[in-house]
Each structure stands twice: as structure tokens, then as C-alpha cells.
Amino acid sequence: MSLNSVICDLFGIEVPIVLAGMGEASTPALAAAVSNAGGLGIIGAAATGPNGLVKLIAETRRLTDRPFGVDTLLPASARRRGAGPGQGGMPDLTPYQRFTSEFIEKQGLTPPVPRDFKALAPDRDGPMIFTKEFFEAQMEVIIEQKVPVYAAGLGDPAPWIDRLRANGTRVMAVIGKVVHANRVAQSGVDVIVAQGHDAGGHNSPIGTMALVPQVVDAVDVPVLAAGGIIDGRGVAAAMMLGAAGAWVGTAFLATEEAGIYDFQKQALIDSSEADTTISRALTGKPARMIKNRWTEAWEEAEIEPLPMPFQSIVAAPAMAAGIRARRADILPGFAGQGAGAIREVRPAAEVLRDLVHDAEAVLKSASTFI
Numbered sequence: 449m450s451l452n453s454v455i456c457d458l459f460g461i462e463v464p465i466v467l468a469g470m471g472e473a474s475t476p477a478l479a480a481a482v483s484n485a486g487g488l489g490i491i492g493a494a495a496t497g498p499n500g501l502v503k504l505i506a507e508t509r510r511l512t513d514r515p516f517g518v519d520t521l522l523p524a525s526a527r528r529r530g531a532g533p534g535q536g537g538m539p540d541l542t543p544y545q546r547f548t549s550e551f552i553e554k555q556g557l558t559p560p561v562p563r564d565f566k567a568l569a570p571d572r573d574g575p576m577i578f579t580k581e582f583f584e585a586q587m588e589v590i591i592e593q594k595v596p597v598y599a600a601g602l603g604d605p606a607p608w609i610d611r612l613r614a615n616g617t618r619v620m621a622v623i624g625k626v627v628h629a630n631r632v633a634q635s636g637v638d639v640i641v642a643q644g645h646d647a648g649g650h651n652s653p654i655g656t657m658a659l660v661p662q663v664v665d666a667v668d669v670p671v672l673a674a675g676g677i678i679d680g681r682g683v684a685a686a687m688m689l690g691a692a693g694a695w696v697g698t699a700f701l702a703t704e705e706a707g708i709y710d711f712q713k714q715a716l717i718d719s720s721e722a723d724t725t726i727s728r729a730l731t732g733k734p735a736r737m738i739k740n741r742w743t744e745a746w747e748e749a750e751i752e753p754l755p756m757p758f759q760s761i762v763a764a765p766a767m768a769a770g771i772r773a774r775r776a777d778i779l780p781g782f783a784g785q786g787a788g789a790i791r792e793v794r795p796a797a798e799v800l801r802d803l804v805h806d807a808e809a810v811l812k813s814a815s816t817f818i
């Protein structure tokens with residue numbers, strides 16, 4: 449008897465555990481390692497340009513012949529016409545950029561040169577700013593490449609669903625509220641990821657434990673639970689809440705294959721369960737990350753960060769300078785509240801194996817409570 453659910457047949461996988469799309473962290477190597485070990489690997493492609501995306505998909509196909517997926521963001525705010533540079537919707541960034549320059553100076557960082565910006569997302573060929581055209585170009589690649597699974601990490605993939613499904617692509621959407629679950633269910637997604645407040649990255653105000661059963665009750669499609677699932681007990685608990693499996697991020701960050709810097713993997717190991725914070729200072733949307741001087745500086749200055757997609761332009765020089773200096777107090781990265789349970793960097797296949805094995809063990813012992 450092994451861990452199983454409806455999503456195993458739906459995706460053609462062995463165990464109902466999905467690697468979360470995590471920007472540059474979810475590399476082809478990480479996605480392939482998870483797929484090869486029986487789960488579903490998802491490539492994180494949020495800020496990857498169309499040419500970079502073609503390469504990521506080819507690399508993943510070289511590393512695995514199992515199903516895999518691609519995750520991008522489709523934020524409604526940035527998809528509205530007029531949000532891009534020169535389209536009239538651009539706010540005056542000057543005072544914000546001055547704040548960034550002062551931060552760089554106060555922190556004793558070296559102002560970044562163009563090559564430092566590349567280190568934010570190596571080989572990803574992404575734009576400086578999210579625009580409607582950028583998202584449309586990404587989606588054309590995803591459709592052309594006939595990927596097995598597509599996940600919308602933010603927003604509703606409705607405009608592309610018919611073309612994706614005609615290719616046989618299974619479509620997922622990540623949501624943080626019941627109202628959004630209902631919306632993407634109506635759009636025809638195959639699977640909904642209910643991502644709660646505990647999660648790393650863009651974030652819901654509702655805790656995972658409360659969110660998952662309410663989403664399960666609201667929709668007729670399988671639901672994956674996300675947020676704070678760090679070991680097999682979390683996977684088992686998610687399934688007891690009615691989820692068909694887990695979408696796991698932070699637990700796969702401290703792996704050899706994850707595309708984050710070694711100093712960021714060390715920051716995960718050094719963090720306790722209380723060392724994350726939610727801030728809009730990086731992307732303009734509330735996101736959970738390890739506490740750092742950049743988010744503290746915004747809180748202290750009491751300045752409201754700009755909305756997505758503009759805040760990333762303001763943050764980029766500080767983040768690039770932080771990476772260049774390998775400063776974990778400047779850019780330790782996104783992480784969930786489960787970070788406190790991470791003790792070491794391991795191969796992803798080992799992390800997946802333990803998630804499955806420990807979930808099976810606690811599910812088998814569940815009847816002892818009756």
C-alpha cells in the first residue's frame with residue numbers, strides 16, 4: 449500500500465506530491481529530480497522570458513521522460529493594458545529609487561553594475577518589468593511546447609484554458625481564498641492549489657489549516673494543499689483535511705538541485721519558525737520571506753511599497769547588490785514558516801522519499817486514535 453490519490457492518475461505520477469513553482473529556485477534539475485522520484489516536478493518560470501522558457505523546457509525534457517509542469521504568474525494588475533513603461537500607467541519612481549540608493553549606501557553595499565542584475569535570475573532572459581505582452585509571450589511558449597501541466601501561480605488562466613486543454617495540458621491555479629477558488633473552478637482548471645498564510649512567497653491572509661477544507665467543500669475539482677507542509681506529517685494532515693495531495697515549496701528549497709545561492713540555503717538552515725515576515729517590499733504583493741534589512745528599512749521608513757509590477761524595479765538594485773556581496777541579511781529569499789524544520793541541504797529525491805514514507809507511516813497509524 450502506498451500513498452495515492454486521484455491526482456496520481458490525473459497527472460500520470462506515482463505519489464501525490466508536487467514540487468511548488470518557485471521562480472528561479474525550481475530549476476529543471478529540481479523539477480526532474482522530483483518527477484523521476486515519482487512526484488510531479490514544476491519548473492518555476494515567473495520571470496523567465498520566452499527564449500529562456502524554451503530552454504528550460506528542453507532541459508527538463510532532457511533530464512526526465514516523466515510528466516512535469518511549468519509555473520508562471522498571471523497577475524491581473526500587471527495584465528491590465530497601461531501598466532507597462534511608456535503606456536501611461538507608470539508611477540514616478542524617482543523618490544523610491546532614491547530610497548534604494550540610500551539603502552545601498554547605508555548598508556555598505558557596492559552599487560550594482562549590469563552583470564549583477566543578471567545574477568538575480570541567471571540565464572532566464574526575463575524583462576525588467578512584467579507587462580501584458582510578456583505574459584502573453586510566455587503563454588504562447590507553454591502552448592506551443594505542449595507541456596504536460598501548467599500552473600498559474602497568481603491570477604486566472606481562463607483566457608488560455610481551451611488551447612491548453614486541446615493540447616492535453618492539465619491546468620492548475622494557485623489561490624488563497626474561497627472566492628478565487630470558485631472563480632478558477634468556473635474557468636475550468638483541473639486542479640486547485642489552496643495556498644495558506646504559512647506559505648513562502650506570495651501569500652494568503654488565511655491559514656492553511658482553515659483554508660484547505662473550506663476550498664475542498666467549495667469546489668468540485670481536486671485540491672492540493674500548500675503552505676507550511678514541511679514533512680510527511682504535514683502531507684498526511686493535508687490529506688485528512690480533504691486535499692488530494694500537497695504542493696511543497698520550502699522543504700525543496702534546501703536541496704542540492706534548488707536554484708538559490710548557497711548563502712540563501714544556509715539562511716534557511718539558520719532560520720527558526722519565527723524568522724519569516726510578510727512584506728510588499730520585494731514584489732509589491734504581500735510575500736513571505738526570511739526577515740531582512742530591506743523589509744525592515746521599509747517598515748522603519750513607513751513608506752508604502754508600490755504595487756506589482758513597479759516595486760520589483762525599485763528593489764532590484766538593492767537585491768543585486770545583496771547577491772553580489774552574498775549578504776543573507778539583505779536577500780535571504782522567500783521561505784515559509786516551515787523553514788525552522790530545515791536542518792541540512794539534501795538531494796531532492798531524498799526529501800521526496802521522506803515526505804512519502806513519513807506520510808504513509810502516520811496515515812497507517814491514524815486508526816489508533818479511534
Ligand SMILES: Cc1cc2nc3c(=O)[nH]c(=O)nc-3n(C[C@H](O)[C@H](O)[C@H](O)COP(=O)(O)O)c2cc1C
Binds near residue numbers: 493650698786
Ligand atoms: C523561494 C520561493 C519562490 C516562490 N516563487 C513562486 C512563483 O514563482 N510562483 C508561484 O506560483 N509561487 C511561488 N512561490 C510559492 C510556492 O509556489 C508555494 O505555494 C509555497 O512555497 C508553499 O508553501 P511552503 O513554502 O510553506 O511549502 C514561491 C515560494 C518560495 C518559497
